[in-house]
Amino acid sequence: MLDIKYLRNHFEEVKDKLHARGEDLSDLEQFETLDQSRRTLIAKTEELKSERNNVSKQIAEMKKEKKDADDYITKMRAVGEEIKKIDQELREVEEKLDKLMLSIPNIPHESTPVGETEEDNVEVRSWGDVPSAENLKPHWEIGTNLGLLDFEKAAKVTGSRFVFYKGLGARLERALLNFMMDLHADEHGYEEMLPPYMVNRDSMTGTGQLPKFEDDAFKIDGWDYFLVPTAEVPVTNYYRDDILSIDDLPAKFVAFSSNFRSEAGSAGRDTRGLIRQHQFNKVELVQFVKPEDSYEALEELTKHAETILQRLELPYRVMSMCTGDLGFTAAKKYDIEVWMPSYETYREISSCSNFEDFQARRAGIRFRREEKQKPEFAHTLNGSGLAIGRTVAAILENYQNQDGTVTVPKALQPYMGGKTIIS
RNA sequence: GGAGGAAUACCCAAGUCUGGCUGAAGGGAUCGGUCUUGAAAACCGACAGGGGCUUCAUCGCCCGCGGGGGUUCGAAUCCCUCUUCCUCCUCCA
Numbered sequence: 283m284l285d286i287k288y289l290r291n292h293f294e295e296v297k298d299k300l301h302a303r304g305e306d307l308s309d310l311e312q313f314e315t316l317d318q319s320r321r322t323l324i325a326k327t328e329e330l331k332s333e334r335n336n337v338s339k340q341i342a343e344m345k346k347e348k349k350d351a352d353d354y355i356t357k358m359r360a361v362g363e364e365i366k367k368i369d370q371e372l373r374e375v376e377e378k379l380d381k382l383m384l385s386i387p388n389i390p391h392e393s394t395p396v397g398e399t400e401e402d403n404v405e406v407r408s409w410g411d412v413p414s415a416e417n418l419k420p421h422w423e424i425g426t427n428l429g430l431l432d433f434e435k436a437a438k439v440t441g442s443r444f445v446f447y448k449g450l451g452a453r454l455e456r457a458l459l460n461f462m463m464d465l466h467a468d469e470h471g472y473e474e475m476l477p478p479y480m481v482n483r484d485s486m487t488g489t490g491q492l493p494k495f496e497d498d499a500f501k502i503d504g505w506d507y508f509l510v511p512t513a514e515v516p517v518t519n520y521y522r523d524d525i526l527s528i529d530d531l532p533a534k535f536v537a538f539s540s541n542f543r544s545e546a547g548s549a550g551r552d553t554r555g556l557i558r559q560h561q562f563n564k565v566e567l568v569q570f571v572k573p574e575d576s577y578e579a580l581e582e583l584t585k586h587a588e589t590i591l592q593r594l595e596l597p598y599r600v601m602s603m604c605t606g607d608l609g610f611t612a613a614k615k616y617d618i619e620v621w622m623p624s625y626e627t628y629r630e631i632s633s634c635s636n637f638e639d640f641q642a643r644r645a646g647i648r649f650r651r652e653e654k655q656k657p658e659f660a661h662t663l664n665g666s667g668l669a670i671g672r673t674v675a676a677i678l679e680n681y682q683n684q685d686g687t688v689t690v691p692k693a694l695q696p697y698m699g700g701k702t703i704i705s
Numbered sequence: 706g707g708a709g710g711a712a713u714a715c716c717c718a719a720g721u722c723u724g725g726c727u728g729a730a731g732g733g734a735u736c737g738g739u740c741u742u743g744a745a746a747a748c749c750g751a752c753a754g755g756g757g758c759u760u761c762a763u764c765g766c767c768c769g770c771g772g773g774g775g776u777u778c779g780a781a782u783c784c785c786u787c788u789u790c791c792u793c794c795u796c797c798a
Contacts, residue, residue: 324757328767335767338779342725351778358778525754657754 283383283643290317299389302396302605309382316379323372330365334358384487385494388640390605391577391614397604403617404604409588410597412621413680420624421678422555425451427686428704430678431556442553443545443560445671450704454677454690455563457697458670459538462565462590466667470586472536472567477516479539480507485519488645490611490637497546500560509542513566514664519645521570525657526649532579533570536667538563556671557629563670569663570647573639576661577614580636584616587632587667593693596676597621599628613638618668620676631672634665 289296293314300307337358344351390396395404425431430451436444447455466472483506486492491499491511500509510516517537526533541564552558567586571579584600591598603615612635619628639659642648648657681689687705690698 321757324767328757331768332766334778338725341778345725355778362778 283640284386284389285639285643286317286383289313289383289386296389300387302390303387303608304398304606305387309385312378312382316375316382320372320375320379323368323375327365327368327372330361330368334361334365337361381493384644387610388608388613388637390608391636391638393577393602394608394614395602395604398606399604400607402604403601403607406600406602406616408597408599409592410595410621412597413623415623417684418623418679419682420555421622421675424678424682424686424688425556425674428688430454430704433554441560443558445556445559450698450701451674453698454674454694454704455670457694458673459563459565461593461694461697462667462670463536463538465590465593466536466565466567466586470534470536470567470589472534472586475513475517475520475535475537477510477513477520477537477539479510479516479542481510481515481519482507485515485522485645488519488522489515489641490644491515494610498544500542500544510539511543512541512564512664512666513537513539514568517566517568518641518647518662518664521645521647521660523646524648526570526647526660528572528649528651531570531572531649531660532575535568537566537568539566540564556675559671562672565667565670567634567665567667570649570660571663572649573658573661576636576638576663579661579663580614580616580634583663583665584618584634587618587634587665590668590673591618591620591631594673594677594691595693596673596680596691598631609635611635611637611640613640616665618666620672621680622676623679623682629672629676631676632666632668635663637662637664 284296297307297310300310337354341351341354341358344354395402397403419427422431422433426433428451429449430447432446432448433444436446439446463474467474480502483492486499486508491508499511502508516539517535520535521533540561542561545558545560548558556562567583569579569583588598588600598618598620601617601619603609603612603617608615615633615635617630618632618634620631621627622629638661641662642659647660647662649660650657677691677694678688681691683689683703687703690702690704695702
């Protein structure tokens with residue numbers, strides 16, 4: 283959410299900046315009317331309330347002195363009616379204004395490249411050599427042939443875009459989960475967290491999934507609960523409506539969760555393999571920082587995610603998302619893309635974002651620099667560190683051997699009971 | 706699932722039955738001061754956040770006793786509703 287005062291005072295400037303995102307800004311035109319009538323109504327009702335407060339005190343005095351106060355009471359009855367009417371009107375205006383404010387995306391940071399589509403994203407750096415082997419199989423074939431993955435059984439038991447991991451496949455997923463959690467907790471200074479897999483509406487609104495993207499979420503029938511699309515939601519909302527002390531910042535959490543996405547609008551895309559599932563596992567990094575530190579923190583957090591790929595010796599590149607490809611909530615975003623041999627291209631495996639105070643404002647996440655000072659909004663960041671299913675896919679493809687087996691990356695061998703090869 | 710009880714400021718806690726100098730007693734913690742060689746103790750003082758209008762800034766005004774509604778001239782106090790927590794029964798990984 284944007285600062286309403288900033289929007290009021292820099293309306294044209296904000297509009298221009300949002301235009302670069304390719305957003306439909308037609309709703310924004312209501313802003314000035316709604317904002318103005320809200321303030322007018324508040325002034326009216328508060329003046330009447332002030333009068334009511336004063337007269338009610340007088341009535342109390344008169345009653346105590348056994349004087350007749352009926353005239354005042356009659357008068358205040360009318361004032362009360364008027365207040366009720368204005369308050370109702372105010373509520374309607376505020377509801378509309380809230381809805382509008384919640385639907386305005388974040389303003390891109392000045393360092394975010396301007397562009398319309400993913401074609402305009404900018405490569406920041408790349409790591410590792412892209413192999414030029416032939417005869418490469420896609421990961422679903424490798425995984426199915428080796429008995430690591432079973433998509434057919436999952437389709438029977440649940441439906442499309444689900445998978446069973448089996449044997450060493452299940453073990454590989456679990457090894458990666460432990461490897462990633464250990465690395466971030468032990469070497470990168472994150473506190474470990476296992477969050478709930480369901481969250482309420484306020485949490486989904488706080489991080490920006492709602493109200494605009496309800497179609498993307500799985501909602502629990504009969505409850506106002508949603509399956510988490512990412513651990514970002516429960517972990518960021520951990521501090522919702524809290525005022526942190528300056529000593530709490532930076533707060534860094536690494537959380538594992540399964541993630542659930544409806545993939546509405548993705549019909550026909552990535553229908554095979556692990557790339558696009560309704561349920562997938564992910565290790566997520568979340569940081570709460572002081573505003574002046576957030577861009578440094580974004581670089582740091584992105585490097586933390588990259589470290590995983592470097593230890594696994596998987597080639598990747600880092601892309602800076604352009605204004606048109608930023609997503610709703612981010613001011614700046616890096617995608618880390620891993621090399622996928624069978625696709626002969628890089629595929630997203632991590633997304634690292636600085637939301638500045640956009641989420642903090644929605645979720646009421648604040649901190650105080652000094653005891654008596656006014657609270658300020660913190661900056662929030664997060665990034666995948668990493669998406670585990672896609673990491674499995676990348677390992678199967680990049681570490682496949684001509685005989686159909688898969689070599690276990692060195693860094694994972696301790697987590698695989700010393701196994702060096704999956705056959 | 707059934708039956709009860711509770712939610713007051715950083716923490717504890719009075720007030721709720723009997724609505725009105727409660728814009729919230731009292732205690733603790735914290736911060737500042739007096740005293741002291743220093744500390745402790747004692748004593749004095751401070752201690753709610755948010756929104757709006759106005760202002761250079763203050764002052765002032767509105768909201769505020771878990772959330773949201775309602776009754777009333779007036780609500781921490783009465784009514785409805787939701788949430789969370791506790792006790793007992795039942796069930797359960």
